[in-house]
Amino acid sequence: MSKRKEEKYQYKKAADLPSNYTDSIHKLSLHARQGHNKFWSELIFPLTLCFACPFFIRSIVFICDHCHGSIMEFFTRIFFDQTMSLKQVLEQFFYFQWHWPSALIIISFLIYAIVMTIILPGEEYAGPITDTGHVPIYRNNGFLYYLVSLCLFTLLTIVLKMNHLSPTYIYDHWEEFLSTVSTFAFILCFLVMFKGKYMPSTDDHRSSSNWLTDFYRGVELYPRVFNVDIKLITNCRYGMLSWALLSTIFCMKTFELHGYTDSALVTCVLTLIYLTKFFWWESGYMKTMDIIVDRAGFYLCWGCLVWVSGLYTLPSYYLVTHPIKLGPILTILILTFGLLSIYINYDCDRQKIDVRSSNGQCKVWGKPVHIIRAKYVLLNGKHSESILLASGYWSLSRHFHYIPELTLAFLWSCPCGFHHILPYIYFTFLLILLMHRAHRDDQKCRLKYGTAWDKYCQLVRWKVWPGIY
Secondary structure: OOHHHHHOOOOHHHHHHHOOOOOOOOOOOOOOOOOOHHHHHHHHHHHHHHHHHHHHHHHHHHHHHHHHOHHHHHHHHHHHHHOOHHHHHHHHHHHOOOOOHHHHHHHHHHHHHHHHHHOOOOEEEEEOOOOOOOOOEEEEHHHHHHHHHHHHHHHHHHHHHOOOOOOOOHOOHHHHHHHHHHHOOOOOOOEEEEEHHHOOOOOOOOOOOOOOHHHHHHOOOOOOOOOOOOHHHHHHHHHHHHHHHHHHHHHHHHHHHOOOHHHHHHHHHHHHHHHHHHHHHHHHHHOOOOHHHOOOOOHHHHHHHHHHHHHHOOOHHHHHHHOOOOOHHHHHHHHHHHHHHHHHHHHHHHHHHHHHHHOOOOOOOOEEEEEEEEEEOOOOOOOEEEEEEHHHHHHOOOOOOHHHHHHHHHOOOHHOOOOHHHHHHHHHHHHHHHHHHHHHHHHHHHHHHHHHHHHHHHHOOOOOOOOOO
């Protein structure tokens, strides 16, 4: 890539933006744990999660494959089964296995994601302003990337089938695949941390003497290598696309073993439509808390590479060995409510985008919008402004869009039936994650906007659930 082209995609200064740029979001660090015991927040907590998360991901696969989907049977085998030695437990759940066929698939997929992100066309758009006055620039080609990838995957599947092979090879070696991607993600997180400490891309980096904390939380806010945004690749181009492809592969495996299975199809269809909506709105995602607050570390990068692959696909994976016949009525009902949830989730985001793009000069639900213009000061002394929307869905609660997202997560899990709680672990995790995120966002906005946020909270009283929370 020429030097001139590289400079085109470098970070711009806030002063270079137009005066009506109202999507400026002040990045506030939520990692300053004032009043918290640093021994717990900077040592025990990160160490526990770095140790427990890989064990958890390996465990849910073991429960599906060897414990008939029963969590109780899993604990019985771990603690009371005399035939399972300590060595077997360590190898099964804690060993960082490297399976070369899986590694080749992972690395090839990652290279594909990087190359396609670079070469696919798309208009430039600006991310939120950071404390240092930088603005990350992206290319809006996520939706095209998603469509091209699904088409190429379909073509690859046809070619493999013609040669008596199948993408379901990944399912057949899923334990080795997950262990390999986890090992790879740990290595990647260490390299990203090292880069952030000694070769940061921008001034938006925070390093400490505690390498464990830096590894877990990350150092850089917007790390780039050869002008490729690492968080865009790990979060979207690898993480979210792998979710779509793996759900499809698991559905294919269910069909191979059991023939047409409506439950597997419903879960797969809802997942693919939801992710289609995600990639259509990818430019909006790049302005959310995942990107503007969370740094590139274990929490974010390992999570998108491994946690998404292992946990988010769990309902589809569970149905391979526990197929359920829904029947036409339940199939239609679940699909209908699922599509409605996706539409409402999309419509929530659309309302906010329309109001901000029109600078508040539009209508929502046929009425003039009710907004608050919240002014604030960046750490570099520059003044900026954000629009707080209190009309439409956003008059019901400050995070109403979480409700259809949770509803959808339940709907693509319920085809698994209610014999075991395991398929609902993703729904439970998402519920906790989104409630905690709503709390974090409330703290961030109260620090950022001050009295304007207090006024907004008086207009929109509830954080997520109207009348409850």
